[in-house]
Amino acid sequence: MHKQAVLVRAAGHITIATGVLGTSYTDSGLTAGASYYYVVSAINPGHESFNSTEAGATLPFVQLKFDETNGTxxxxxxxxxxxxxxxxxxxxxxxxxxxxxxxxxxxxxxxxxxxxxxxxxxxxxxxxxxxxxxxxxxxxxxxxxxxxxxxxxxxxxxxxxxxxxxxxxxxxxxxxxxxxxxxxxxxxxxxxxxxxxxxxxxxxxxxxxxxxxxxxxxxxxxxxxxxxxxxxxxxx
CATH class of the missing domain: 2.60.120.200 (Jelly Rolls)
Incomplete structure (x- = not known):
């Protein structure tokens, strides 16, 4: 029996992914400087778990890695x-x-x-x-x-x-x-x-x-x- 995950962007209660079988997911199309919050639930046939504890992240406005090797x-x-x-x-x-x-x-x-x-x-x-x-x-x-x-x-x-x-x-x-x-x-x-x-x-x-x-x-x-x-x- 396989378990699947439902990932919800909690701030707006938007479901952003279903049927996730792995242990990671990449959210895309986000806004720099904005904060996002997420919950996840697990599904197997006939049952869905309660939502997980909410986790959040704030994206940076700007990030300079300084990984270049030349130029200005x-x-x-x-x-x-x-x-x-x-x-x-x-x-x-x-x-x-x-x-x-x-x-x-x-x-x-x-x-x-x-x-x-x-x-x-x-x-x-x-x-x-x-x-x-x-x-x-x-x-x-x-x-x-x-x-x-x-x-x-x-x-x-x-x-x-x-x-x-x-x-x-x-x-x-x-x-x-x-x-x-x-x-x-x-x-x-x-x-x-x-x-x-x-x-x-x-x-x-x-x-x-x-x-x-x-x-x-x-x-x-x-x-x-x-x-x-x-x-x-x-x-x-």
Whole structure:
């Protein structure tokens, strides 16, 4: 007797597949940045199980794998066209998985198209980072339109020497999440900032190193800013 599965996209209660005999299924035609939720039930002759516990996933707005080996374009793996442009002569190098872009810490950076996070109320921004050295004002990323509107992640801030995320809009005070120390030099480290409502959380290698539960600014507040930079800061 064979069991079959029925897969339902739960948010809209849409049945997207029936008669699935394997242990995996690929959903297609989805929208970048959107969240999807799923349940599955099993069927055999004359009987259908209850739905499984709901599972969900949020698709990235943009994903740069930096898997290229030459040229000045880093392709957006989501297929949404938010490709990165390498500026100043960065090199391609071996990465944590596949390849990576190697910035010299002087004038190299990667630029993203304007408006990447202009519609994001909640967001997670993450990256694998390998630091050869660390100094104040270095940027993992810095998105904004100058010194009055921006959000950035620095491996070491000038005020207390710790990894810091900050967001500022139209000349407001910065809203800050500080970690416990500067990001370590040498070796690959995974860094992530999650903004969800009033709570912002900073992670290093999967560990919560800092949070702020009074965040009122969100990426969409900044509008369609023009300077989306990896490895460069707004104070230039």
């Amino acid at each position: 374009t880093a392709a957006d793996a989501t297929g949404s066209g938010w490709n990165g442009t390498l500026v100043g002569g960065p090199l391609w190098a071996a990465g944590k998985s596949g390849n990576a872009v190697d910035l010299d810490g002087i004038n190299d950076y990667v630029a993203l198209p304007a408006g990447v996070v202009s519609s994001a109320d909640n967001a997670t921004i993450s990256a694998w980072v390998y630091l050869d050295a660390v100094s104040n004002r270095m940027r993992i990323f810095d998105f904004g339109s100058g010194t009055s509107t921006y959000m950035f992640l620095t491996p070491k801030n000038a005020a207390n020497g710790k990894i810091r995320f900050a967001i500022k809009n139209n000349g407001s005070s910065e809203q800050i999440i500080d970690g416990t120390s500067a990001l370590a030099v040498g070796g690959w480290h995974h860094v992530a900032v999650t903004l969800n409502g009033a709570t912002g959380t900073l992670y290093v290698d999967g560990v919560n190193v800092g949070s702020n539960s009074t965040m009122t600014l969100k990426p969409s507040n900044m509008g369609s800013t023009r300077q989306y930079w990896i490895g460069r800061f707004q104070y230039v």
